[in-house]
Amino acid sequence: MHRRHFLSASVTALCAAGIRPAFAAGPAAADLKFIFLFNNGGWDPTRVFADQLDSNNVDMEPDAERASAGGIGYIDHPSRPSVRAFFEGYADRALVINGMQVRSIAHEICTMIALTGSTSGTLPDWATLIAAAAGDRYTLPHLVLGGPSFPGSYGTAVARTGAAGQLEGLLSGRILDQSDLAIDAPSRAAQGIVDAYLARRGGARVLGAQSSQAQRLTGAYADALGKAAGLKDYRYVMDFTGGAGLEAQAAVAVDALGWGLSRCVTLGFPGAGGGLGWDTHANNDEDQSTLWEGLFAGINQLMGLLESTAAPSGAPLSEETVVVVLSELGRTPLLNATLGKDHWPYTSMMLVGPGLTTDRVVGAYDEGHTGLGVDMGSAEVADDGPVLAVEAVGAALLQLAGLDPAEHIADADPLSGILA
């Protein structure tokens, strides 16, 4: 039996109310969901995305070979079968963007730029903007299982599962057991009585609100109270713990999207405790290879789950979900004295999902691993085009999600050539 058949009665009712027919001609922008998979530390795109085998100025990897699947050329290596499996299985849904500039070589700054287009850290990231735009439809509009997240002014749109499983602890009540002072959690019956009382109180408070500010706040309270109560029921059909591994995060992400709890989910690889896992200032070849293999093994599992799990619309989630795989920076073209590679302000990104001009590689690196100019309308390399900025991709993602990038990104110039 599919695990969703274990759904409790209240959850079933919630889902039943939201059932819609499957999309015939692709999902509407407002129905698209997003998974951001952030790779902390700065990956080396020459291991997979950037074919620089013909360049004398770039240290490629021994045994690396040029390969292609559909319209996508990539770097293949015997130690990375998961990479090959991904492109052979999903190239028709994938888009690789090369030569993207992140304007800095500092992790913290590049992370902000890659996720928000700004160096301030006070502006919301793309995932939060997309989630907040439809926040009232979701209980956990942007669920963060790993990786960084910048909520800006949209803190209420973002929920983190917590490295120690705090969200699960909140939902189950186990967080009370962790208190230094012994606490007896209320019985389920008592909780139900109090919840029902508060639901009435919340409704009454909305009716009694005397100012528009009070109406907004009390309305949000009543709405959030209902969502919080519903969320406790979802605990019986999905695990909110998350965990450090990409596979575990992927399972939670797919559940959150499938149950209609979230519009965006952010994952991190390596997960909690992985730190700047991709930051290979030494031993670049071996460490990066292991990471790329682990990453694509996780992506393959994620894609499988997206294909086999229904969205609230009834369509497979894979038809409604865009997976954004990125890292905050790239790595220098040449190995250093410790056989590592240092920070580099050009990197790559991979997008998988609907609404994109897939089965292609756009953008490129020159002989020295510097990003080339692109035509924003076609996303093809253009001598007279601007260097591709990560903000341009962010703006395109906002556009794909139905948002106006100009409202959120200064001088927004979306890379519209990647949009179908």
Place this chain on the structure above:
Amino acid sequence: MVNLLLLLLACADEPAAPVEAPAALSASAIPTRDAAGQLIRRSLDLRGVMPTPDELAAVEADPAALDTLTEQFLADPRFEGRVRALYSEILLTQADSWSLSAQAVGVDDAVAFATSIGEEPLRIVGAVAAQDLPWTTVVTADWTMANETTAAMWPLDYPAGATGWQQARYTDGRPPAGLLSANGLWWRYRSTDSNANRKRANAISRIFLCNDYLVRPITFDRNLDLMDEAAVADAVHNNPDCVSCHVSLDPVAAYLFGFWAFDDTSPIEMRAYHPEREHLYDSFLGVGPAYYGQPGQSLADLGQQIAGDNRFPECAVQQVYGALLRRKVGLDDADALSSHREAFLAGGLTLKSLIRSVVDDPRYAAAEVDDPSAEAFGAATLKMKTIDLLESSVAGLTGFTWTTGGLPLLHNDTVGLRTLGGGVDGLTVTESATSPSATILLVQERLAQAAADFVVRSDAALPAGERRLLRRVELSATLESDSAAIAAQIVDLHREIFGATVQADGPEVTANLELWGALYAAEGDTAEAWTGLLAALLRDPDFLFY
């Protein structure tokens, strides 16, 4: 037109700066709360707890008592903590992790290590406010605040064997400049070689001048080779788009090289100030220390220059006004800001004088009424408690503080619930939530359940006269045996938890008696009924909003 404005405000996702007020309206026309309502707001904002029934009775009998009680709140030891909470969203120093571990610096208590570093700058701010010192002290003081943990890590003249936060001085010869000389600030705001202290300079600008270079719209030359140091240096000095910021940012960054660490994972590098590195600005920046064209020599000069800048008090006014109204400050607040600035200056630049002015502002004291002047002027007709305020107000009522393994559960994200509860994490979450979400209410729920369980158990072990909350009733009483006592206790609870006066036969008490009865019927235990009722009251929207 007014209806349209109301509609726009009502539809906003987040609190916005006020829309332009119609010319005919004046902020003084904003209907304000009654004295008790104002007392509740002031008590929560200035000392983090509800007013006592006696305090409420005093202002109900004589509204003029509001001013007297406000002075008491400002003199209350808890005021310092509220200032720290307010400035934690501005300084953003309360991070969970640092470039060094407790073990690396020889501190056994990892919890104290994690919390003390970021607390140092906030303790300075809190001390300046609590001691009614001029606000300029935060950038000119020749002292810092230290506890036994920071004293174990850093060169401080903290008394041997002492414990707790107290004034101390660094002993490594660093220039006296208040926060600017505090390790805690620069452990939070570190620098890379290529950044050359510019991030730190921007932190100074953002915190003290409300001028964040990083949110300025900039045009970035994408053809610039970022790996070419000479090209970058040339752009910084000659490219007009770059110069517009760097011309003022870089000279401030030049002041900060005494805090330069060649390895920010080295305890020796990070703990001390390095006077011999002050001149590294030559090689890193190519410009010397200066503050908007006014040259200087040391960090102490920078502190004095900031203290003398008109933008410095203006920024403090903007920060305090915005924090107390719980919204962003906009252009339409100019008149209010000007008025509070005058009060700030007239009060000798003490934070208390500024706060007195703001809490007297009708925008702050606004009643929850449907009134066009209140909406148009961005009045705070209703506010949501921050996670800090929720915690302290629950603790004030119940005595319960939620910790796990010694860590305050609502003050960290490592194992805690800070951001899930709407708080800031000092790194990526930079603004407290201003409206409820599902996770915020879940945090409120679990906090309420824990606190209710704690206080009922505590009270049950005490004679009625010594109890914290359940003083009116024998805990064995049921509705059948003594419904009058239970009703009287509920009346008292409404007074203490909401500051409200309700009647024993009124609808609020009737509803609560029904709730108590339902809980007793389900649990068969009077203590469980009280626990459930108290948890419900602590989760009530009227407890979350104020």
